[in-house]
Amino acid sequence: MAGGHIEGWSPESLEYLDACPVCGARTGQELLYHGLRDKFQVNTPGAWDFYRCGACGSGYYNPRPTPESVGRLYEAYYTHAHTAPLEYAQLSLLGKLRRILGNGYRNYRFGMHERPASILGILAVWLMPDQRALLDTGGRHLPKQPKGRLLDVGCGNGDFLLFAQRAGWEAIGVEPDPKAVEVARARGLTVHLGTLETLHEAPESFQGITMNHVIEHVHHPRATLEHCYRLLKRGGWLWIETPNLDAQGHARYGENWIGLDTPRHLVVFTDRSLLRLLEEVGFARIERLPYCPLCERVYGMSRALAIGASPHQSPPLPREERVLARQAEANARRRPEIREFIMVRAWKG
Template sequence: MLERLSKCPLCKSGRFLNYTEITDHAVTRETFILCKCSDCQLLFTNPRPSTTQIGPYYNFPEYFSHADKAKNLTQWIYQKTRNYNISKKVDFIQQFKKKGKLLDYGCGTGEFLKEAKSRGWKIAGIEPNEKARNQARLKLKDKVKYSLEEIKKEASFDIITLYHVLEHIHDLRKTIKKLLNHLKSDGYLIIAVPNYESHDAKKYGKYWAGWDVPRHLYHFNTAAIESFKNEFDLELCSVKPMKLDSFYVSLLSEGYLDKQTSLLTKYWKAFHSGLKSNKLARKSGEYSSNIFVFQKK
């Protein structure tokens, strides 16, 4: 039985309404309800699978974000894009700190941490998914833990990253508070999330791959990020678009929208969709995904 929330997971308001229903196109074909908080604008799955129920939604062969090996062309594109982004991610954090201690929450199979380590960072990772964690430990050994509780209480970090992870966390408020307790006073919290008000989100509607229910428990827009900042008494230092995301999300969305279309047609349509999404976002700021850099006030 799914768990039903009586309060917004971000601001704890009880004022929310049903917003839409979205199908899990990637894995199960189940439909889930998204609610919208009237106060902070966060969208959240409600009811949702509990922490003990969510595991099977990640473990289907069709779901590949925790895999190291590609089994088809779309997975190959995903991994090539991911590998390109890994180096760029390290470049990005080094704009704020040249070296130091890095915690990657939701580190997946560990490529980002491996690259950071090779550049002199002291690293630690958290990865709840067993399959991904085991792959990460082959690269990084005991540097990757199952949960934050395994990190020493006195440990502090210069940078804590959550790249496309915040939307997966059940205990949203508790987890962020714990992470902030591990963040140095001059450290940076770096979060990347999809944007449900981007052009590609609006174009594909209920077929937009960025919904990814029920694995994505939350969906943020600019107002929800502002609420996030205020809830945790943070200062927003920088915002950076993830321009490649619009292409990859469009490719997945094309597959959900029309399974009969040829691969070549899907890639062509996705390419044009990604271009248009980024072009419109240059004026609106509504990119498919954004990286937000926070500091404690």
């Protein structure tokens, strides 16, 4: 199904798949893109082929870097960076008001004790459902109670671990990038260097596990989800967000869609394929989480890749693109299967 040499990569640094890494199907694989190059880090060598599974609909690169060689793709990755938020005194008057109201809502929603804060933030945010969705997603929908041990898989520089700790969780992380681990540990966080498989924790050790844009980076997603299942207590939950191959942004921007992130996103799920895999692993209940409006941002980043600009400093969308993004937003509210990202929580029975 795949073959050939990839420039800049030795034969032993690549692995070739003879089946879909999500469902195991060996036939019906479609070559979706040929010769994709890394548009986030333009110095990355290689041109990569991306396939779509005819059985489950998931997409994947084939060949791909091995677990031993994949680290070279992350040497300048964004997980290293940490930019501290502005101090309250440094904010504009409007910024101060937003901080006060946002803290008021976070204290109510997540059981935090952020200061300064106003209880009026609860009312203000409830009157702005899109803002509420953004704040809830930023907190990964952490339940206010009960709290316990929490594991963030692929925790990067530890930003979310700090958030979870302020919300009362005993939060630890695991991260394969040594530079990101160094940043996180310098912030006083408990972060283990390695992958989920190298983490030495007993079964049923955690009340919650979060994987924010991580599952698309792993070589064996089924094994990763099975490991998460074993680590969860009965009644515990797994929170996942990941790009959706059936997204409207992918349909519009094709190989420039940010969800492909060539070749770091080894596997790109569809809504159907991820929910099915979670069920097969054994999760008793799976819920799609409330919609978070992101089409305009994703369209802006994808267009930036298409014109050769930095996706992290995207130029403003032209008027016609903004109109399309807003129409996509309306469509995504009605149809979860075409949202830019899949965001679900799965519960262990």
